[in-house]
Amino acid sequence: MAIIVSFDFPDAGQELYDAVIERVTGGQGFTQFADLPNPGLISHAAGPVDGGGFRVTEVWDSAEALETHAKTFGPILADLGFADVQPVIIPAYNVVVR
DSSP, X not given: OOEEEXXXXXXXXXXXXXHHHHHXXXXXXXXXXXXXXXXXXXXXXXXXXXXXXXXXXXXXXXXXXXXXXXXHHHHHHHHXXXXXXXXXXXXXXXXXXX
């Protein structure tokens, strides 16, 4: 079952996002799903939050796919000082992509 996951970084901005993407993709950037080392991502959006901070919202095809990917980005977040960030995860009722 697909899941929706949101990460809020109230004390961070685009610099953190760019640093994580740089490290997750080995410096090649993220413009397509094939740039990620782990399969299962259906959609990805990231941007600033009103009042400060940054939010990343994704849809993964399963909790297992997210868990596999978390093994890649979790240590990176920890290394950058964001080990305590807890995502909000909910089951997806409907997912529509272009």
